[in-house]
Amino acid sequence: MNRGSVFMIDQNRLPFEFRIAECRNHLETCRAIRDMTVRGAGAIGAAAGFAMAQVFLEADRTGDKYGIDNGRRLIENTRPTARDLFYAVEQVYRAGQESVRHALDKAQQIATDNIREAEGIGRHGSTLIRDNMKILTHCNAGWLGFVDWGSALAPVYFSKRNGKEVYVFVDETRPRGQGARLTAWELSHEGIPHAIIPDNAAAYFMSRGEIDLVIVGADRVAANGDVANKIGTLGKALAAREYKIPFYVAAPLSTFDPACASGLDIPIEYRDPDEVLYQTGLKEGGGLERILVCNPGSSALNPAFDVTPAPLISGIITGQGIIPATPEAVMKYLEPSSA
């Protein structure tokens, strides 16, 4: 954040164009969260925190105190499933009761905490990774989706930097292709060998013994250990259990939601059917083009997340260590930090 503006990598244009987007006020930041210019649990949280700080800054300039609660509501309505968003908004809102300075500091602190915790996730998660392992990941929970490092990919990056060879199967992650576009782009930049696979192929490769470990991120962890994550995670978890492949979720503290008793309490975002019906990509001659890839006139349903029940999860990799996906472990994990 700089002179009232929030800056972020425009993830809608990656991997085809690298552009920094500037959001000059909280309305622009809200739009960036909604249209997924910024996406990924941690990055959404950081952006939402800065948006809340922008609200205080703008209210201070205009003297419109009523704008604060309206602004908060607007931010909270951008993405209903992402827990990090509500966490960050709540923290910055509270700090803002003190002063605008406090709000700005808190927003910055959330971003900094995110980096520190992702490092912990990388360190703890890497203990699961042996040399030459083949790892499946879904969606993008790398450094694009966070402030740095990422969640699901942090253990992969940590292992790589410590000399382990890893190979990553990257789920394409339809409809928006975060795996094919963002995770593959990150892995290329990190020099990590990988292959993009259709989401449909994950169970096949598991059934053939080609995948040793699955690590995914999370958008919300319920008090009982159920996890909401990108649509398609549930299917991979069911296949992993069938073929006895360890299935881990990586999540920082800010993704846990003790107010959700179970996954059934997590609201599931439905997004525009056009995300399924159309695809955007690079034309042969260069430049981005949007094309219809479905039968003209047919409609689509586009739930953005699903819930993986705790019993399917081998463990949750946090910044403090790997914990079982059980109510007791989640409770214990949350207690000291929430004090």
Place this chain on the structure above:
Amino acid sequence: MNRGSVFMIDQNRLPFEFRIAECRNHLETCRAIRDMTVRGAGAIGAAAGFAMAQVFLEADRTGDKYGIDNGRRLIENTRPTARDLFYAVEQVYRAGQESVRHALDKAQQIATDNIREAEGIGRHGSTLIRDNMKILTHCNAGWLGFVDWGSALAPVYFSKRNGKEVYVFVDETRPRGQGARLTAWELSHEGIPHAIIPDNAAAYFMSRGEIDLVIVGADRVAANGDVANKIGTLGKALAAREYKIPFYVAAPLSTFDPACASGLDIPIEYRDPDEVLYQTGLKEGGGLERILVCNPGSSALNPAFDVTPAPLISGIITGQGIIPATPEAVMKYLEPSSA
């Protein structure tokens, strides 16, 4: 088949353009099978039978008897997994030992048998469908994939024509989108309400109780009841078992392969990674465009089929009735017909 040419709907251009492709000789028919101008178990079988008949016709014209076995090998190398192809080639090859006329008649008979059997599949399969059921299907096993009616969709069409209301969840079926393009197009033409869903969303809708029944087609049924079908079928079958949703496979006799003891004996076709990396569709201004939808420079893996183990299958819908997916039932089903 007419004056030595095989005619088929160009399925690569659907649903954006309706065009009939003409294959003037067996080489052109082989290319059409390989590049999926014609696709779907039954339609591949019919095309392969006609291609074999073309080989006999061409050998007769040129007097090149050696061309016959070469031609057969060429046809058999187009698609390794599809059992109907090998079945049709074998039948027409044998008939051709008699005369070219016999080969042509046999190829025509295979196409006719396909229609008759699909009607049986529709009639028997429709006993599974109650009024207002919500049915999930994967890939396209409708009339495009067969000579008429189809396999997995035949029970749906039969139910609809008999006054039952049905709603179909159509798996997009990446990477080639046969669900989003072909099944959705067929259902639109039949006036059947449906929604395209990302393959990733199938388990979600099952977990929420929104799907009553799953019906898919098959590319090869092994002697023990294991079924090879379009990549992604295995994942849906695992999810269906988890949520106690009946999972049926529809397949004509020509899809059964008694020579494969189990699914492990079925060869799995790997196709060009470009099918994953690129997408073709309709530009806003009209006309087809091919765009890159993945990270430039990343590679992809593209297995075209997976194997669903028999225990996950509630039953196999054949032209003669619904049989359990067990070695005994498959054996009994094949005995009278193969006599």
